[in-house]
Amino acid sequence: MSNQMRFKKKDILRIIESGNERELCFLMLYQVYFEGAFSNLVLKKADKAAASLGKKLDFTRAMLYGTLTYTFTIDFLIRHITKEEPDEMDPVTRTLIRMAVWQLQFGDNIPDYAVTDSSVEIAKKYNHKVSGYVNAVVRKYASAPEAKKYLEQYKPGIRTSLKPEIYGIFKKDFGKSRAYDIGMAFLKPSGTTIRFDSSKITTKDLISELSAMGIKAVPAKIIKDAVEITGGLKGLENSEIYSKYGMFIQGEAAMLASLIAAPSEGNKILDCCSAPGGKSTHMASLCHDNCKILSCDINEARLQLVTDNAERLGLKSISVKCCDASKIAKENKDQRKSFDLVLCDVPCSGLGLIGRKPDIREKITYERIEELLPIQQAILDSAAKMVCPGGTLVYCTCTLNSDENENQVNAFLEEHKSFHTVSIGKYLPDTISMDDDRKESADNGMITLYPDTDGCEGFFICRMEKDRKDDSE
Secondary structure (H helix, E strand, O other), X not given: OOHHHOOOHHHHHHHHHHOOHXXXXXXXXXXXXXXXXXXXXXXXXXXHHHHHOOOOOHHHHHHXXXXXXXXXXXXXXXXXXXXXXXXXXXXXXXXXHHHHHHHHHHOOOOOHHHHXXXXXXXXXXXXXXXXHHHHHHHHHHHOOOHHHHOHHHOOHHHHOOOOHHHHHHHHHHXXXXXXXXXXXXXXXXXXXXXXXXXXXXXXXXXXXXXXXXXXXXEEOXXXXXXXXXXXXXXXXXXXXXXXXXXXXXXXXXXXXXXXXXXXXXXXXXXXXXXXXXXXXXXXXXXXXXXXXXXXXXXXXXXXXXXXXXXXXXXXXXXXXXXXXXXXXXXXXXXXXXXXXXXXXXXXXXXXXXXXXXXXXXXXXXXXXXXXXXXXXXXXXXXXXXXXXXXXXXXXXXXXXXXXXXXXXXXXXXXXXXXXXXXXXXXXXXXXXOOOHHHHHHHHOOEEEEOOOOOOOOOEEEEEEEEOOOOOOO
């Protein structure tokens, strides 16, 4: 990659000052597509630079997430309409053509000439040899009949922008109709949910204070001690009330995991794969900070976030340790069978998060999912050895894949006869819709949340308990 392509702070500031949001978006997309970057992190870096200049990047954000979300659909349309093959384009061209098609297909009344001219100018700057080709392809797409661009005529995977590897999982587990509903739900914009300490402020008063800051919020759909921000955060994380009211940005399904874990005061708790500390801090708050939580993660840098969040919230019950959760029993033999509650939010395919993490659509592969299965199994096996007789083991993922969810739990229970699932009905808020299938699943200790019926991220949670009689685990 040339020096021009490097995403340095001075370059970001220069581009933002020039008002060229398309160039900024191009650089961010290039990093995500070809350098393994994560969109939320590159956007956070750009947002910080923009804030220092008193500017906002609303168009950049929409174009970045929009292009990433619809990449599979965009590539299909490029092939179908222009007869060009995205995979054969050089990185600069591919990024620019994808951006252009998003603007033309999904943008809000963006003039064709603006898309074409800006694409060519960026191409001249970063790979001048391809500017003519970029110009020709963008013009060809722009001038194509609208009938060819009408998405409803194409297969469900194209309409939902889910490649076969992902759509096939949904279709296998939920059937054709439900797979389509889930895929479409992931395309709808979602708000940001924030947990807060209800002992310090009511939902109504918090919404009022947020409104005074220019932040629109409504009660969360499922969790009573949470609100949903329907617009931008507008500096909330740096405000006085953010820490004052014990606020933490977290998905509602992830909050539900802590409620199903149901920690009690005095408990000794192990939180595996814990960074950035959402569940550790939530469980500590549920126990009024009267417990002992060992928060572990394999990533030392991310583990620091757990410490930072605990300190920000004034929680004293959380200690941290850098370790591999799949080896936690081997490396902590002196603490085996000593934890009342062990929570495993394991590494997974993240298919339940594609609504707000569009990178997953592009990056996850069948091979990667297959690689994750033995890791999940190893973590669950090792974590089970840390549970005391009569203690609780909670397994959860942010995916909608039975191989990572129910099948993983069933395989574990087959090998660990001292564990059994327990009904979680009493832990579920009455705001959760319950049909016969969900009730049966909850009676068996499991629940899956869905974007189409629950209005939140896809998530799986299972609560198991260990027999009170000691064994050889």
